Amino acid sequence: MRKIKSLVCLFLAFSFCFPVxxxxxxxxxxxxxxxxxxxHYLASEVGKDILAKGGNAIDASVATAFALAVTLPSAGNIGGGGFLLYHGGDGDKTAFNFREKAPMAATRDMFLGPDGKIKDNxxxxxxxxxxxPGTVAGLYKAHQKxxxxxxxxxxQPAIELAENGFESTYRMxxxxxxxxxxxxxxxxxxTAEAxxxxxEDIYKPGENFKQPDLAKTLKRIQKNGADGFYKGKTAKxxxxxxxxxxxxxxxxDLAKYEAEEVKPITGTYRGYEIIAMPPPSSGGVAVIEMLNILEGFNLEKYGANSATSLHLLTEAMRRAFSxxxxxxxxxxxxxxxxxxKLTSKEYxxxxxxxxxxxxxSVSDSANFNKVHLQYESPQTTHISIVDKDRNSVSLTYTLEHSYGSKIVVEGAGFLLNNEMGDFNPIPGYTDTNGxxxxxxxxxxxxxxxxxxxxPTIVSRNGKPLLVIGSPGGRAIINIxxxxxxxxxxxxxxxxxxxxxxRIHHQWLPDRTRFEDWGFSPDIKKIYEEMGHEIYEGGSSGRAMGIYIDWENHIIYGAADSxxxxxxxxGY
Incomplete structure (x- = not known):
């Protein structure tokens, strides 16, 4: 026993001397x-190394995002798009919209067959x-600014990971x-070749996985910036x-694509400022609207994950998603x-x-023939970063479905998105299937x-405090x-x-998704007695967050288990 105590003391001593x-x-x-x-742990290490070399939060977000394009092909990407939100330690705020665009040949009914129904999914x-795709343009624009x-x-770190390989994991x-x-x-x-x-054969977990064609594409981007993707060999x-x-x-289409620097949308909640993305992200508007609603209730009094608190969260979700x-x-x-109006306190x-x-409440079935929410994939990924000056980045990007369209461009080594599925496919038509x-x-x-x-940042007195975001499809907003x-x-x-x-409600269908762990039967029973319908599902999202303790000069980080x-x- 004495020996075990000595080892524990030694471990604690080393914990205070070295980074965790x-x-x-x-x-x-x-x-x-x-x-x-x-x-992905390798991408996190890449970002940390950039910060340790003197890079700022934007530098680290660029390097990390490109590293994820190699190590997390299900969602990390150069063939997709997303949003980057920035809040400087000095109070400066901006955002970059690099959501994908429809090609110029796209039409309102491009997915429909002669019968007016979606053809072959x-x-x-x-x-x-x-x-x-917008990712490369967005990261380049943020870096240039x-x-x-x-x-x-x-x-360079992403190129080395693609050339030298990394350990395949069970996730793939x-x-x-x-x-x-x-x-x-x-x-x-x-795709099979890549x-x-x-x-021909599947990489077993632990085997070294290399991506030589992707490395060549990344080298063209390294040499020529965004033009290395949107013009020249990769574009061809x-x-x-x-x-x-x-x-x-x-x-x-590729040569004309441009990312946009945009003004963040902002709100307040109990004395804190909420900084978020404007449309075409719906998240910023919805999060601010829901927080404005919840500000009218004393949630602390009701307690975390009590039936009453979950009821109030649900009612806020219902209204914002409508x-x-x-x-x-x-x-x-x-x-x-x-x-x-949607983000106002009066509304x-x-x-x-x-x-x-x-x-x-009951979701308004009178509007059901006007709108119903279609499926949106949970396969996205999020990056949260804070540098030594407390400059903060919240970056979410995606291919849409897991591994996007599952189609790799021959000779280029990267996966293409299937984001066109986020448009409404049949003009004027809605049904109960979503x-x-x-x-x-x-x-x-x-x-x-x-x-x-x-992607969202919470601040207090002009200083970033909480950096948060998640994948999760439509549930991202509620996460x-x-x-x-x-x-x-x-x-x-x-x-x-x-x-x-976590729970998730999206107005229609009128039911609440509960993660299938963590909520007691008693809480669920009381919640259902209020008139809510419950269904259970697996894990909801994978949030990545950072909290800044300005008073004690400490940064706290957490990757969702x-x-x-x-x-x-951290370092």
């Missing part, structure tokens, strides 16, 4: 100089489902098995592949969206007064599809909401706030 690089359960990582939280499968290290240096097995089954299909031949050993490879296999994206579906889309095509007060404390046909999010040439990605409420109302540390069990390879790393 991984979290344990609900204990966050502590650091003084910088923190990176992602869904073409909005989710095949090359018609692919939007013009705010980066401090050389662009080429930020690409399902996809590898799928590709092996489809490797003889012409559309997926390049992801199977010798184009993509356009030629599209033409050969019936896709729409052309070299002109507004999301009816009003939001690409602002360049929907200039009159009522954003000021929230009216919504708050419509909530009964012990009785569930199709939606409202105007704000119909397909149009050059239009960006609506997204639920919700971010619950982490914020857990932190600010229930005083959980960042790891506890992320690990806490729902993420198989996730890790928060």
């Amino acid at each position: 690089f991984s979290q344990t359960g609900r204990i966050p990582v502590r650091a003084e100089n910088g923190m990176v939280a992602t869904s 073409s909005n989710h499968e095949g090359l018609l489902s692919v939007g013009v 705010m980066g401090s290290l050389a662009w080429a240096d930020l690409l 097995n399902g996809f590898l098995n799928w590709i092996k089954e489809h490797k003889d299909e012409d559309l997926y031949a390049a 992801f199977l050993k010798n184009g 490879l993509m356009a030629d592949f599209m033409k050969e296999h019936g896709g729409l994206i052309t070299e002109e 507004d999301r579906a009816l009003h939001l889309g690409d602002p360049n095509f929907n200039p009159e969206m009522p954003l000021e 929230a007060k009216d919504l708050t007064e419509s909530i009964q404390l012990k009785t569930a 199709l939606i046909g409202t105007n704000p999010n119909l397909v149009a040439p050059g239009k960006r599809m609506l997204s639920s990605m919700s 971010v909401l619950q982490v914020i409420v857990n932190t600010l109302d229930y005083k959980m540390n960042i790891a506890e706030a992320i690990e806490s069990p 729902r993420s198989y390879d996730g890790r928060a790393v």
Whole structure:
């Protein structure tokens, strides 16, 4: 026993002398100089190394995102798109929109057959489902505006990971098995070549997985910036592949793509400022609207995950998701969206007064023929970063489905997205299976599809405090909401706030998804007695968060344990 105590004391002594690089359960990582939280430990290490070399949060986010494009092919990408939100330690705020766009040849009814129905699931499968990628343009634009290290240096870690390889993990097995089954299909031949050993066999967990074609593509981006992707050889490879296999994206589509620097959307909650993405992200508007509603209730009094608290969260979700579906889309095509109204305290007060404390509302079935929410994939990934000056980045990007369209561009080594499935596929038509046909999010040439990605930063007195985001499809919005409420109302540390069990309600269908662990039968019974319908599901999202303790000069990071390879790393 004495020997064991001595070993424990020795371990504790070393813990205070050296950085802690991984979290344990609900204990966050502590650091003084910088923190990176992602869904793959190798990418987190890349970001931390960039910070340690003197790079800022933008530099680290660029390097980390490109590293995830190698190590997390299910969601990390150069063939997709997303949003980057920035809050400087000095109070400066900005955001970058690099959501994908519809090709110029896209039409409102491009997914429909002669019978007016979706043909062959073409909005989710095949090359018609692919939007013009935005990731490279967005990362390059952010770096050109705010980066401090050389662009080429930020690409080098990803290139080395692609060239030298890394250990395959269990997480990839399902996809590898799928590709092996489809490797003889012409559309997926390049995917098999990129992801199977010798184009034939599955990599076993622990085997070294290399991506030489992806490394070559990354080198072109390293040398030529965004032009290394949107012009020249990579663009020609993509356009030629599209033409050969019936896709729409052309070299002109790629050359014309531009990311946008935009003004974040902001709100307040109990004295804190909420900084989030504007449309085509629906997350910022919805999160602020829900927090405005919840501000009218004393959540701390009711307690975390009590039936009453869950009821109030549900009612806020119900109302925000109704507004999301009816009003939001690409602002360049929907200039009159009522954003000021949806995020106002006055509007929230009216919504708050419509909530009964012990009785569930009923989602308005009169609007059911107008709108119903379609499926949105949970396969996205999020990066949270804070540097030594407390500059903070919240970055979410995606391929849409897990591994996107599952189609690799021949000779280029990267997966293409299937984001066109986030548009409303049948104009004016809605059914109980989840199709939606409202105007704000119909397909149009050059239009960006609506997204639920919700990178968010909470600040106090002009200083960033909480950096948060998650994958999770439409549930992303509610995951971010619950982490914020857990932190600010229930005083959980960042790891506890992320690990806490989650619910999800999206207006229609009128039922609440509970994670299938963490909620007691008694709580569920009381919740159902209020009039709510429950169904259970597996893990919801994989949140990555950072909390800044300004008073004690400490940064706390947490990677969601729902993420198989996730890790928060500080120094």
